[in-house]
Amino acid sequence: MNATLDTGIDLHCHSTASDGTLSPAAVVAAAHAAGVRTLALTDHDTLAGLDAARTAAASLGLHFIDGVEISTRWRNRTIHVVALDFDPAHTMLHAGLAGLQAQRCIRAAAIATRLEALGLRDALPRAQALAAGGQITRAHFARLLVADRLCRNAQQAFKRFLGTGKPADVKCDWVPMAEAIGWVHIAGGQIVLAHPLHYDLSRTQLGNLLRDFQLAGGVAVETSTATTSTEDRARVAAMARAHGLCGSRGSDFHDPSQSWRRLGAAAPLPESLEPVWARFRVPPPVCPLQPPVAAFSPASPPS
Numbered sequence: 001m002n003a004t005l006d007t008g009i010d011l012h013c014h015s016t017a018s019d020g021t022l023s024p025a026a027v028v029a030a031a032h033a034a035g036v037r038t039l040a041l042t043d044h045d046t047l048a049g050l051d052a053a054r055t056a057a058a059s060l061g062l063h064f065i066d067g068v069e070i071s072t073r074w075r076n077r078t079i080h081v082v083a084l085d086f087d088p089a090h091t092m093l094h095a096g097l098a099g100l101q102a103q104r105c106i107r108a109a110a111i112a113t114r115l116e117a118l119g120l121r122d123a124l125p126r127a128q129a130l131a132a133g134g135q136i137t138r139a140h141f142a143r144l145l146v147a148d149r150l151c152r153n154a155q156q157a158f159k160r161f162l163g164t165g166k167p168a169d170v171k172c173d174w175v176p177m178a179e180a181i182g183w184v185h186i187a188g189g190q191i192v193l194a195h196p197l198h199y200d201l202s203r204t205q206l207g208n209l210l211r212d213f214q215l216a217g218g219v220a221v222e223t224s225t226a227t228t229s230t231e232d233r234a235r236v237a238a239m240a241r242a243h244g245l246c247g248s249r250g251s252d253f254h255d256p257s258q259s260w261r262r263l264g265a266a267a268p269l270p271e272s273l274e275p276v277w278a279r280f281r282v283p284p285p286v287c288p289l290q291p292p293v294a295a296f297s298p299a300s301p302p303s
């Protein structure tokens with residue numbers, strides 16, 4: 001596979017339907033302006049932004065892929081899987097995601113109670129107002145902690161309050177990974193293991209995760225994100241290949257102010273991997289535009 005074939009493809013980003021800050025139509029417009037020619041919107045546990053994004057993409061001539069990033073559970077850990085190119089009207093997918101959305105509401109109330117005890121005023125109504133009808137995520141609480149100057153930035157909010165084992169870390173009983181993969185299969189889609197290096201897994205554990213993911217029907221691993229180094233990309237690609245998995249590419253864009261994950265900003269797929277988009281029902285157009293992949297070097301979030 002030629003690296004030039006994946007220029008202009010971004011298969012992982014967020015809008016106000018979950019924890020992004022741009023509306024779905026604005027994400028599409030920003031992606032188009034950034035040179036993205038095939039885009040999947042992949043909000044957390046919701047399909048709510050897809051219609052608006054699809055309409056905006058059609059008016060710009062951008063190739064749009066329906067997507068969603070599903071919060072799942074594997075061996076007591078939260079694992080994100082990105083579903084792509086499914087039937088967005090499929091009842092089972094909607095029903096499954098509705099269960100996760102209900103859990104998000106319940107968890108938000110529990111997180112708010114803990115943060116209020118730690119000094120954040122009116123945490124729940126303010127988080128609900130920020131989410132404005134979209135899914136409430138920990139990222140919304142992080143923004144409140146920053147706005148009230150209880151934390152310097154979102155990273156610090158996770159480090160001090162919201163991250164694993166921290167005072168406002170409320171466990172959520174997400175769907176078992178294999179079950180979520182089943183929903184997506186039935187809806188005709190492809191499923192990608194998101195950001196495999198974000199789970200703090202040993203090499204053996206990551207190998208086990210890839211094996212279980214593949215056995216359950218997972219198709220691809222996100223080998224190229226906006227923050228993956230060349231070495232990590234090669235390492236993950238080798239593991240993906242060993243487990244018979246394809247590769248995928250996505251920025252995980254959330255907000256234009258986050259310079260380390262811009263729309264379209266991810267290195268090309270390693271040449272040795274089949275791209276997940278080769279399995280899409282309608283193949284994405286080959287894009288003649290060249291983002292500066294040769295000079296690509298991942299940026300890091302502030303610590």
Ligand code: AMP
Nearest residue numbers: 019044071136137138139154155158159
């Ligand atoms: P949730 O799905 O509600 O648990 O929220 C998780 C979201 O919070 C992720 O999708 C990220 O957007 C954001 N997030 C997770 N960890 C961090 C971190 N350490 N710093 C900043 N944002 C984070």
Ligand code: MN
Nearest residue numbers: 014019139254
């Ligand atoms: Mn997010």
Ligand code: MN
Nearest residue numbers: 069080194195
């Ligand atoms: Mn994720």
Ligand code: MN
Nearest residue numbers: 012014069252
């Ligand atoms: Mn994401």
